[in-house]
Amino acid sequence: MAKVELINLSKIYPNGTTAVKDVNLTVEDKEFVVLVGPSGCGKTTTLRMIAGLEEVSSGEIYIDGKLVNDTHPKDRDIAMVFQNYALYPHMTVYKNMAFGLMLRGMSKAEIDRRVREAAEILGLTEYLNCRPRVLSGGQRQRVAVGRAIVRKPKVFLFDEPLSNLDAKMRVQMRAEISKLHKQLQATIIYVTHDQIEAMTMGDRIVVMNNGEVQQIGTPLELYNKPNNKFVAGFIGTPPMNMIEGTILRLEEKLLFVNTQDDIELEVHPKYQNILLRYLDRKVIIGIRPEDITVTLENPTSKGVSIRCRTEVVEPMGSEMNIYASSGKSTLVAKSRLEKEPELGSIIFFCVNLERCHFFDSDTSLAIR
Ligand code: ATP
Numbered sequence: 001m002a003k004v005e006l007i008n009l010s011k012i013y014p015n016g017t018t019a020v021k022d023v024n025l026t027v028e029d030k031e032f033v034v035l036v037g038p039s040g041c042g043k044t045t046t047l048r049m050i051a052g053l054e055e056v057s058s059g060e061i062y063i064d065g066k067l068v069n070d071t072h073p074k075d076r077d078i079a080m081v082f083q084n085y086a087l088y089p090h091m092t093v094y095k096n097m098a099f100g101l102m103l104r105g106m107s108k109a110e111i112d113r114r115v116r117e118a119a120e121i122l123g124l125t126e127y128l129n130c131r132p133r134v135l136s137g138g139q140r141q142r143v144a145v146g147r148a149i150v151r152k153p154k155v156f157l158f159d160e161p162l163s164n165l166d167a168k169m170r171v172q173m174r175a176e177i178s179k180l181h182k183q184l185q186a187t188i189i190y191v192t193h194d195q196i197e198a199m200t201m202g203d204r205i206v207v208m209n210n211g212e213v214q215q216i217g218t219p220l221e222l223y224n225k226p227n228n229k230f231v232a233g234f235i236g237t238p239p240m241n242m243i244e245g246t247i248l249r250l251e252e253k254l255l256f257v258n259t260q261d262d263i264e265l266e267v268h269p270k271y272q273n274i275l276l277r278y279l280d281r282k283v284i285i286g287i288r289p290e291d292i293t294v295t296l297e298n299p300t301s302k303g304v305s306i307r308c309r310t311e312v313v314e315p316m317g318s319e320m321n322i323y324a325s326s327g328k329s330t331l332v333a334k335s336r337l338e339k340e341p342e343l344g345s346i347i348f349f350c351v352n353l354e355r356c357h358f359f360d361s362d363t364s365l366a367i368r
Helices: 043-051 095-101 108-124 137-149 167-184 195-199 219-224 230-233 269-276
Strands: 004-012 018-026 032-036 060-065 078-081 155-159 187-192 206-209 212-218 241-250 253-258 264-266 283-287 292-295 305-315 320-326 331-337 346-351 357-360
Touching: 004 043, 018 212, 043 060, 043 095, 043 155, 043 187, 060 206, 060 320, 078 137, 078 195, 095 108, 095 137, 108 137, 108 167, 137 167, 137 253, 137 305, 155 195, 167 195, 187 331, 206 230, 212 219, 212 230, 230 283, 230 320, 253 269, 269 357, 292 331, 292 357, 305 331, 320 346
Parallel strands: 032 187, 032 206, 078 155, 155 187
Antiparallel strands: 004 018, 004 060, 206 212, 241 253, 241 283, 253 264, 283 357, 292 346, 305 320, 305 346, 320 331
16 A cells, blocks of 8 residues: 655646645555545545546656656556446446456456455445346445455545435445445545545545645544634534624633624633734634533623524434524524524523634634
């Protein structure tokens, strides 16, 4: 298996679209790295450049220490699994997996060994003689993964492989691919727009937007310490609440105040020093829905809660998402209230002040 390095990698398409801008990334040997971001952020283009399916405009790609910018895709020792995995309908599962190896002129015995080994890993042994049409979506996706495994490549590239599956199957395949990664001890680069997929599967995640890397880190690093407003809003569901306001001083304390929406929160002592330089300036406070406790009564201590009007309640089973407004701000909390609050009723969002995030209003960067 192998290490993959991208150095100042950029792609400008002939029509002038800059799809990827100056991406720097090192994927270590045996690492599972997920590229995640909204549609059009340049994930697929990055992956296709690594595979050699797209020409590099500038920058370098190294696989196992070897510069591969001008290496033909078939000589890069990479296998790619696409969203549209297009199996050959007239071939059996066995033949679908064996076909690529046959084209490469591998011996029958070696092909047989590899196909059976992959089928065993993927739980497909009993389907080897079936045609794809009798398989479920998940099983077909596994055959597509099998086609990649039999090649024993240095690096696996996955491009949204689970998008065509239903929600339940996606959860199951997510776990299977993670397990597979451990079993194969493979280097994997995986593209998705789904942040839950990224959080649950990646050793590290690369968040992209507008062709640029926003942050690289482990799932918990991104969740706990987002570098900027974009990452903060992208990782986590429902997304982090963001409110703009001003930092004011009240005696010994600092307050976050948004007079328009009647929001006043105390700044936790842990943030006092860093926010002093923002005194009388605008900042954005970020509050995750799971860092809010919903109460029906006004809490006695001041500066810890936001008075809101209930707008929408989404029961999720073990908890509910409560959307409520304070002035023009609509906020969302994950709540474990026993009973759903009535629409239009007044409730209080009590904020875990220690877990708030602050962002510079002008640059959108995290204030640390
Ligand atoms: P999605 O999740 O929708 O596939 P993505 O993050 O993978 O999005 P890319 O497919 O890499 O994004 O596209 C990045 C940008 O490059 C987009 O603005 C897209 O419109 C543009 N683009 C992609 N392919 C081409 C092309 N062949 N010619 C011109 N522009 C392109």
